[in-house]
Amino acid sequence: MKYYAYIAIERKEAILDPQGKAVEHALSSLGFREIENTRIGKLVRLAITASSPEAARAIAESASEKLLANPIMETYSVLEISDEPVLHAAEWEING
Amino acid sequence: MKYYAYIAIERKEAILDPQGKAVEHALSSLGFREIENTRIGKLVRLAITASSPEAARAIAESASEKLLANPIMETYSVLEISDEPVLHAAEWEING
Numbered sequence: 001m002k003y004y005a006y007i008a009i010e011r012k013e014a015i016l017d018p019q020g021k022a023v024e025h026a027l028s029s030l031g032f033r034e035i036e037n038t039r040i041g042k043l044v045r046l047a048i049t050a051s052s053p054e055a056a057r058a059i060a061e062s063a064s065e066k067l068l069a070n071p072i073m074e075t076y077s078v079l080e081i082s083d084e085p086v087l088h089a090a091e092w093e094i095n096g
Numbered sequence: 097m098k099y100y101a102y103i104a105i106e107r108k109e110a111i112l113d114p115q116g117k118a119v120e121h122a123l124s125s126l127g128f129r130e131i132e133n134t135r136i137g138k139l140v141r142l143a144i145t146a147s148s149p150e151a152a153r154a155i156a157e158s159a160s161e162k163l164l165a166n167p168i169m170e171t172y173s174v175l176e177i178s179d180e181p182v183l184h185a186a187e188w189e190i191n192g
Contacts, residue, residue, distance in 0.1 A: 008139055008185035023140070023164070032159050034145040041185075043104050043137040044119070049130040063128050068119070077186030089104035089137075090173030 003048045003056035004086050006079040007064055010041035015073045043089065044068055053081045099144045099152035100182050102175040103160055106137035111169045139185065140164055149177045 011017050017039045024038040046063075050056035060078045069076040080086065107113050113135045120134040142159075146152035156174045165172040176182065 010139070010141075010184060020140075024142075026163055027159055030159075030162055032155065032163075034155060035142050035159060036145075037141075037143040039141045041139040041141070043106065043139040044116075045106075045133070045135045045137070046120075046131050047133040049132075059128065059130060063123055063126075063131060066126055067122055067128075075184060075186070077184060079185055079188060088106060088171060088173060089175060090171070092175060 001050065001052075001083065003050055003053060004080075004082045004084070005046050005048055005056060005060040006086065006089065007044040007046075007060055007068060007076055008041060008079050009044065009064070009069045009074050009076045011039065011074055041074075042068075045086075047085075053083070057081050097146065097148075097179065099146055099149060100176075100178045100180070101142050101144055101152060101156040102182065102185065103140040103142075103156055103164060103172055104137060104175050105140065105160070105165045105170050105172045107135065107170055137170075138164075141182075143181075149179070153177050 020039040023040065024036065027035050048056040048059050050059055057078055064076040065071065116135040119136060120132065123131050123134065144152040144155050146155055153174055160172040161167065
């Protein structure tokens with residue numbers, strides 16, 4: 001069966017984020033002076049053929065550890081495993 | 097008051113994602129043949145000083161439109177507005 005996964009990959013807090021800083025300066029130049037602490041991570045979406053959602057999650061975590069995230073600088077979290085295509089993160093309802 | 101926002105920026109489905117394709121090939125070389133349709137988006141986190149969560153959301157949407165997302169190729173969604181620091185997407189509970 002096919003499962004759809006979203007994985008968030010973020011730099012650890014102690015690691016400088018030059019892309020985030022650049023965006024923060026650009027936002028400030030555009031007049032968005034109320035915005036600060038901009039940090040930019042990656043949102044990876046993939047489809048996984050697996051026998052169960054648990055198996056799909058295990059594959060997503062293994063792929064994150066082996067390729068997607070750099071464990072020295074980044075943290076990853078498998079945000080969602082769904083058996084229906086989630087085409088956009090906008091479809092989520094987030095609590096907490 | 098300070099609000100913390102997460103914004104997802106994803107390429108539209110019709111737009112090719114070369115980075116996603118490269119990751120998909122790399123995963124396949126590593127033996128992850130059950131993974132397909134890899135697409136990579138951005139996850140922007142920022143802190144916004146605003147008078148209400150609605151005002152913070154409006155600022156996040158305006159920043160997305162004016163700078164963060166390219167409206168021709170990308171869609172954006174303001175995923176969360178929280179009055180507590182959410183340091184990692186792993187803290188979310190997602191439904192749907």
